[in-house]
Amino acid sequence: MAATVKESPKLAPGTIPEDAAISDVNTDIQVGSENITEGSEVSEEDDSEAYNLEDDDSEHSSFKHESSIAGSQSDDEFSDKYAKAGSSVCSYCESLLIQVLENNKESNSYCIPEHYELFWNMKRSSETCGLCWSLIEGTEEHLNYFPQRYPQDRYMELRNYEIGSGGYAMPFCNALAIASAGIHEFTLYIGGCVDDPRFRFLLMAEDGSGPIPQRAIWSDRVPLQLGTRMPVVNEWLDACQSRHEQCRQRMSDRRSLPTRLIDLFGNIHPGSFDPHLVDTSTLDPQNIQYTTLSHRWGDEQPVRMLKANLQDFTESIFPLYNRTQRRIPRTFKDAMKITRALGLRYIWIDSLCIIQDDEQDWQHEAMRMAEVYHGSYLNIAAIDSPNCNGGCALDLGWGAMSLSGPNMNGRRVRVRPTPADPVEVFSSPLNMRGWVFQELTLAPRVLYCGRKQMYWQCSEKVHSEDGYIDHNVALNIPGDRYSLAGSYYDWTAWVSDFSQRSFTKQTDRFPALHGVMRHYGEKTEHTFLLGLWKEALVRDLAWRTRLVDHHIVASYPTERSGLANVPSWSWLSLHVHKYPGGVVYFPSTKESTITTQIKEVQVLWESIPLFSRIASSKLTLEGPLQKHSFQWDCIRRRLFGREGEESSETDVFVVRLDEMLPNDIEFDEKHEYWCLQLNYAELDGEKMSTFLVLEEAEGNAKLDMRVFRRIGCGRMQHLYIDFSGSEQEMIELI
Numbered sequence: 160m161a162a163t164v165k166e167s168p169k170l171a172p173g174t175i176p177e178d179a180a181i182s183d184v185n186t187d188i189q190v191g192s193e194n195i196t197e198g199s200e201v202s203e204e205d206d207s208e209a210y211n212l213e214d215d216d217s218e219h220s221s222f223k224h225e226s227s228i229a230g231s232q233s234d235d236e237f238s239d240k241y242a243k244a245g246s247s248v249c250s251y252c253e254s255l256l257i258q259v260l261e262n263n264k265e266s267n268s269y270c271i272p273e274h275y276e277l278f279w280n281m282k283r284s285s286e287t288c289g290l291c292w293s294l295i296e297g298t299e300e301h302l303n304y305f306p307q308r309y310p311q312d313r314y315m316e317l318r319n320y321e322i323g324s325g326g327y328a329m330p331f332c333n334a335l336a337i338a339s340a341g342i343h344e345f346t347l348y349i350g351g352c353v354d355d356p357r358f359r360f361l362l363m364a365e366d367g368s369g370p371i372p373q374r375a376i377w378s379d380r381v382p383l384q385l386g387t388r389m390p391v392v393n394e395w396l397d398a399c400q401s402r403h404e405q406c407r408q409r410m411s412d413r414r415s416l417p418t419r420l421i422d423l424f425g426n427i428h429p430g431s432f433d434p435h436l437v438d439t440s441t442l443d444p445q446n447i448q449y450t451t452l453s454h455r456w457g458d459e460q461p462v463r464m465l466k467a468n469l470q471d472f473t474e475s476i477f478p479l480y481n482r483t484q485r486r487i488p489r490t491f492k493d494a495m496k497i498t499r500a501l502g503l504r505y506i507w508i509d510s511l512c513i514i515q516d517d518e519q520d521w522q523h524e525a526m527r528m529a530e531v532y533h534g535s536y537l538n539i540a541a542i543d544s545p546n547c548n549g550g551c552a553l554d555l556g557w558g559a560m561s562l563s564g565p566n567m568n569g570r571r572v573r574v575r576p577t578p579a580d581p582v583e584v585f586s587s588p589l590n591m592r593g594w595v596f597q598e599l600t601l602a603p604r605v606l607y608c609g610r611k612q613m614y615w616q617c618s619e620k621v622h623s624e625d626g627y628i629d630h631n632v633a634l635n636i637p638g639d640r641y642s643l644a645g646s647y648y649d650w651t652a653w654v655s656d657f658s659q660r661s662f663t664k665q666t667d668r669f670p671a672l673h674g675v676m677r678h679y680g681e682k683t684e685h686t687f688l689l690g691l692w693k694e695a696l697v698r699d700l701a702w703r704t705r706l707v708d709h710h711i712v713a714s715y716p717t718e719r720s721g722l723a724n725v726p727s728w729s730w731l732s733l734h735v736h737k738y739p740g741g742v743v744y745f746p747s748t749k750e751s752t753i754t755t756q757i758k759e760v761q762v763l764w765e766s767i768p769l770f771s772r773i774a775s776s777k778l779t780l781e782g783p784l785q786k787h788s789f790q791w792d793c794i795r796r797r798l799f800g801r802e803g804e805e806s807s808e809t810d811v812f813v814v815r816l817d818e819m820l821p822n823d824i825e826f827d828e829k830h831e832y833w834c835l836q837l838n839y840a841e842l843d844g845e846k847m848s849t850f851l852v853l854e855e856a857e858g859n860a861k862l863d864m865r866v867f868r869r870i871g872c873g874r875m876q877h878l879y880i881d882f883s884g885s886e887q888e889m890i891e892l893i
Contacts, residue, residue: 246562251275252290253564255317256572259343259362274317278349281315289562293576294347298358316348342371342626344578361578361627365561365571370394371626376558376612377573383555388613388624389500392606395615395622396501396537399604405618409603413534416444418524419512420505421476423495434495436464436472436511448536449505452494453598453605455589456510457546461488463515476511493551494539497606507531510547522670522770529601529674538602540595542587543610551608579623583609593660593667597674600653647695650679651744654690654702658730659741665722668731669769676769688762689729689776696757697837698747701849702730703815703872705740724773727869728892733817745849745874751840754882755782758889778892779864783836783885789814814852814873833867835890836882846877856893866891 248256251274258272275281275291278298285292343362363372371377375387399406416439423434439447464472477487487495491508498506514520524531532538541551559573584607589595599605607614612624621630653675662668676687685692691699725732730742758779765771833853840847852871867890877883 246289246560247287248290248562248564249284249288250564251284252288252562253566255290255345256362256562256564257567259341259572260364260567260570272317272345274315276314276316278315289560290574293360293560293574294358296576298347298349318346318348341369344627358576359578360574360576361625363559363573363575365573372573374624374626376555376624377575378558379561379573381556381558383558385496385500385553388553388555391624392497392501392613392615395617395620396604399617399620403617403619406603409533409618410536413444413530415530416442416447416449416534417507417512417527417531420447420449420507421495421511423499423504423506434476435474436469436476437505438473444534447505448503449507450494450498450501450503451507451532451535451538451598451602452491452509453538453540453589453595454490454494454508454547455541455545455549455592457544457549459546459548461510461547462491463510464513465516466514469514472511488547489550490541490544490547493541493553493608496553497539497551497608501537503536507535522767525670526673526767526770528597529677532598532601532674533603533678535602536604538598538605540589540599540605540607542584542589542607545588552610553608555612575625577611578627579612579614579625581614581628583611584614591661593657593662594671596653596657596660597671600656600675601678647698647747650692653679654730655705655741655743657741658733665734668722673769687768688760689725689773690731691729693757693760696760697753697755699744700728700851701745701747701837701872701874702742703745704733704817705743722773724776726776726778726893727817728778745872747838747849748840751838751849753838754836755780755838776893779889780835780892781887781889783882784888784890785834785882785885786831787834787880788831814871814875816852816871817869832870834873834880834882835867836885839877839882847874848877848880848882849874850880850882851892853890853892864889864891866893868893 251272255272255274275284281291282295285295341364345360345362347358347360349357363377365372374391375383376391378387418439419436420439420442421434422437462476491511494508495506498504513524539551541549543552544550559575561571561573563569563571584590587609590599603617605616607616614624614628615622621628623629657672657675662671672690679685680687680692683692683694685694687693688696722731733742758781760778762768762776763774765774833855835851835853837849837851839849850873851869852873853867854870856866856868865888869892873880
C-alpha cells in the first residue's frame with residue numbers, strides 16, 4: 160500500500176531547510192483522522208494553527224522522571240532542593256576538594272580521606288556543606304527504607320580509589336579517559352559488610368583541561384537543555400564517521416530504505432514543523448539518512464497509522480482538522496527534536512510507518528525490520544520511558560554542583576553524584592521489551608537517552624555523557640557488543656539476552672527474532688531451526704535455563720511457552736516470564752568429541768517461516784543412551800549427581816531441568832532419567848560429559864525407534880555419569 164506523496168520543496172538529501180530551525184517549529188497537534196464523522200466541517204481558523212516541538216506538555220505525560228540521587232523524588236522536586244544547596248563546604252570536604260585540585264592520590268592503592276564516620280554527623284553538616292548534602296541525598300532514602308539495618312549512627316567510610324589500581328576493577332581504558340580529564344571517583348561505604356550499600360560520586364576541578372569538563376552535564380547552570388547537550392553527540396558522531404572503520408563499513412552495507420519515512424519538513428506551511436509520511440520508492444537510498452526510534456508503547460495507545468488515516472498521514476501525521484486534539488507524544492517529539500538537531504530530515508517510528516490494522520503490511524514490514532535498523536544513521540533509544548508520553552529526558556534539572564572553600568584560593572571543584580553505569584541501560588524499562596532486542600543489536604549506532612544522562616554505542620566505542628565510560632573496545636549495553644561477524648559466541652550471547660525479554664504476546668517471539676536470525680544466517684550461511692542452527696545442532700542442543708533467584712523460580716509452575724507445535728528441544732518452547740534468568744549454553748570447545756549424530760531434522764511452517772504457525776517438526780538422533788539416577792532439589796531446581804554429592808552452579812557440575820517438577824516430589828526422593836550424551840571433553844584432567852535429560856513420550860511409540868521429550872541438560876564428570884558402556888541408539892526427539 161504505497162502512500163501518495165504531495166511534492167515538497169527540493170532540499171539537499173537527508174537535510175532540513177535552513178529556515179526551519181528547531182526553535183521555529185510551532186505547537187499543538189491532532190491525532191489521526193479516523194474519528195472524523197462524515198460531513199463534519201473544518202474551520203479556517205483551525206487550518207492556521209501551527210505546530211511546535213518546544214511546547215511544554217509535561218502535564219500530559221504519564222511518566223515522572225526519577226533521580227537515583229533523590230530516590231522517589233521527581234526531577235522537579237530534586238531540582239528545587241539542588242538549587243537551594245549551598246556551594247560552601249565543611250573542613251573535611253574542603254580537604255577532599257584540595258586533594259582533587261592537587262591531583263594527589265596514593266599510588267597503586269586506595270586512600271581513606273578523613274571524614275565523618277557516622278551518618279547523623281554528615282547529615283547535620285549537610286545543612287551548610289554542599290558536598291555533604293550531595294552525599295546525604297544519595298544515601299538517605301535507602302537508609303530510611305531499612306531503618307533497623309542502617310540506623311542513624313551507622314558507621315560510614317569514604318574511599319578514594321586510585322584510578323586503574325588493583326583496588327578497584329575499573330577497565331584500563333576508563334582509567335585513562337578519567338585521569339586525562341582530571342576526574343576523581345569516590346565511594347561512600349555504609350557499614351563494612353559485603354552486602355552493605357555503596358554510593359559513588361565524581362569530583363573534577365572546574366579549570367580542568369580537555370573536552371569532558373566543557374560538557375554541559377558538568378555545568379552548574381540548570382536546566383540542561385538539548386541545545387547545550389548536543390555538542391557531545393556531534394563529537395561522538397564525528398569520531399565515529401572519521402575514525403571508525405567498522406562503522407563506516409556497516410553504513411556502506413545499506414541496500415534500501417524503509418517503505419515509508421516521516422519527513423520532518425512541512426509540506427503545508429513552508430518553514431513550519433509539519434511531519435508527514437512519504438513513500439521512499441522515489442528516493443535514492445545512498446543519499447538519504449534517517450534516524451529510528453526504539454520505545455515502549457506501554458498501556459497508553461500511541462498515535463498509529465491505520466488504513467483509515469493512511470492518506471491523511473501523507474499530508475500530515477497530525478491533521479489539523481481532527482476534532483480530537485492531543486499533543487505530540489513526548490517520546491515522538493523528543494526523537495524528532497534530536498533528528499532535526501542533527502540536521503537530518505527523516506525519521507522512522509514503528510507505529511507511524513507501519514499500517515497497524517493491516518496484517519499483510521505488518522508482516523511485510525516486520526520481515527524488513529533488520530534492514531530498517533541496520534540501515535539507520537542513528538537509533539534513538541528512550542530507555543526510561545514506560546510509554547510514548549514519557550519522553551527522552553532531553554532537559555535535565557540538575558548537572559554538577561560547583562563547590563569551593565576558604566583555603567582553595569578561589570578555585571572550584573564540581574561534583575556529580577552517581578557516575579554513569581551500564582546498569583541504567585540494561586535494567587531500563589525499554590531493555591526489557593522483546594522487540595527492542597534486534598533494534599539495539601542491529602543498529603550501527605545507538606543514542607541511549609536516560610533520565611540521568613545519555614550513552615553512546617557504535618561498533619567500536621561506548622561512551623557516557625559524563626566521560627566516566629569511554630571504552631576503546633566496543634561493548635554492547637547490556638553485555639558485550641557483538642562483533643556481528645557471525646561467531647558462535649555472538650549467537651549464544653544473543654540467545655541469552657533475547658530469552659530474558661518480555662512479550663505481551665508470546666507469538667511475537669518468532670517475528671521479533673527474525674532480523675537477528677537473518678543477519679547471523681547471512682554471515683555464517685547456516686540454516687535456522689527454531690533458535691538453533693542445523694549445521695551446529697548437536698552443539699546448540701546443549702542449552703539450559705539459568706537460575707537467578709532460587710525462591711522466585713521455585714514458585715513458578717511447570718509451563719512451556721504455549722506456542723503451537725514448538726518442540727521441546729528448542730529453547731523457544733520455554734515461557735520467558737517463568738524463567739527470568741533466560742537461557743545459557745554449556746560451552747563447546749575444539750577439543751570436544753561429539754558422540755551424538757543428527758540423522759534427520761526438519762521444521763515445516765504453515766506459511767512464511769517465523770511469521771506463521773509451525774506445521775510439524777522432526778529430529779532424529781543417534782547416540783549413547785542410558786538411564787541415570789538423580790535426586791531432586793525442589794528449592795534450587797537442581798539435580799544431585801549421586802547421594803551426598805550435590806551438583807554445583809558452575810558450568811562444570813550442573814544438571815538443570817527445563818521445567819519445575821510437581822510440588823509433591825520429596826526432597827530426598829530419587830528418580831531415574833534417560834540421558835543422551837552429546838559430547839565429552841577433557842577439562843583440567845577430568846573427562847566431562849554434556850548430555851540431555853529425557854523422558855519417554857507417552858502415546859508416541861514407534862516400531863523402529865523410541866520417542867522422547869527433552870526435560871533438561873547437564874554436564875558432569877565421568878566419575879558421576881559414565882557413558883562408556885552405553886549402547887548407541889536411534890531416537891526421535893519431539
